[in-house]
Amino acid sequence: MGWWLALAAYLVGSILPAELFVRWRTGRSPHDFEDNPGGGGAWRLAGPLAGVITILFDLGKGAIPTAIALQAGLRPPELIAVAVAPVIGHCWPFYKIIRLDRGGRGLGPATGALFAMAFREVVPAYILGALVAYRLRWLPSVGIVAFPLGLSLMLLWRVPPERLTAAFAVMLVVLVRNVGLLWTVLRTRGARLPH
Numbered sequence: 212m213g214w215w216l217a218l219a220a221y222l223v224g225s226i227l228p229a230e231l232f233v234r235w236r237t238g239r240s241p242h243d244f245e246d247n248p249g250g251g252g253a254w255r256l257a258g259p260l261a262g263v264i265t266i267l268f269d270l271g272k273g274a275i276p277t278a279i280a281l282q283a284g285l286r287p288p289e290l291i292a293v294a295v296a297p298v299i300g301h302c303w304p305f306y307k308i309i310r311l312d313r314g315g316r317g318l319g320p321a322t323g324a325l326f327a328m329a330f331r332e333v334v335p336a337y338i339l340g341a342l343v344a345y346r347l348r349w350l351p352s353v354g355i356v357a358f359p360l361g362l363s364l365m366l367l368w369r370v371p372p373e374r375l376t377a378a379f380a381v382m383l384v385v386l387v388r389n390v391g392l393l394w395t396v397l398r399t400r401g402a403r404l405p406h
Contacts, residue, residue: 213283213286213293216276216279217276220276221300222300223272223300224296224297224299224304224320225305225306226272227314228253228264229249229256229257229261229315232257232265233257237257249266249316249318249350250262250263250265250319251350252315265319270326272301272323273294273323273324273326277290286373291377294324294327294328294381295381298384298385300320301317301320302388303388316385316388321354321385325382328370329361329364329365333361333378337357339360340354340356340360343355362379
């Protein structure tokens with residue numbers, strides 16, 4: 212069951228509502244505007260309602276399969292696969308790989324998966340990350356702050372090892388997807404923060 216759930220999670224993860232909303236509104240992809248096909252990009256390019264729907268959908272596509280995997284008591288390899296699958300689908304959708312194109316940054320589905328695995332531990336980290344993002348006016352700083360802090364709180368509050376491992380794997384996928392973005396920010400010392 213676990214591997215089929217991971218495949219389904221990848222396919223659902225490949226659905227990018229921001230792409231749909233922005234194309235419907237402008238006839239172009241968010242990437243054409245040098246923006247991201249996530250909640251922030253949908254908000255900026257297609258309006259607040261599109262942004263909120265996108266954020267909720269992206270959170271759900273990470274949270275729901277992970278919650279199902281936890282409820283089913285899947286073993287660690289399957290739990291990890293199910294937790295990272297929607298994030299991988301969001302970052303590298305199957306229909307964009309063929310064209311060597313990319314998807315979103317993965318923060319939405321990663322957040323959903325982390326909420327399903329360790330809600331109590333990661334919510335304070337995300338609140339602090341959201342405050343930093345609000346101050347910097349740069350949405351990716353939510354994950355930059357919340358991921359390491361959330362992982363630290365998970366260690367401190369002794370989250371079960373299988374959940375901790377799956378959370379680390381989810382964060383690693385987002386890091387791999389965003390390493391170029393982080394390098395740009397560090398190189399420019401934040402002079403111009405990309406969307």
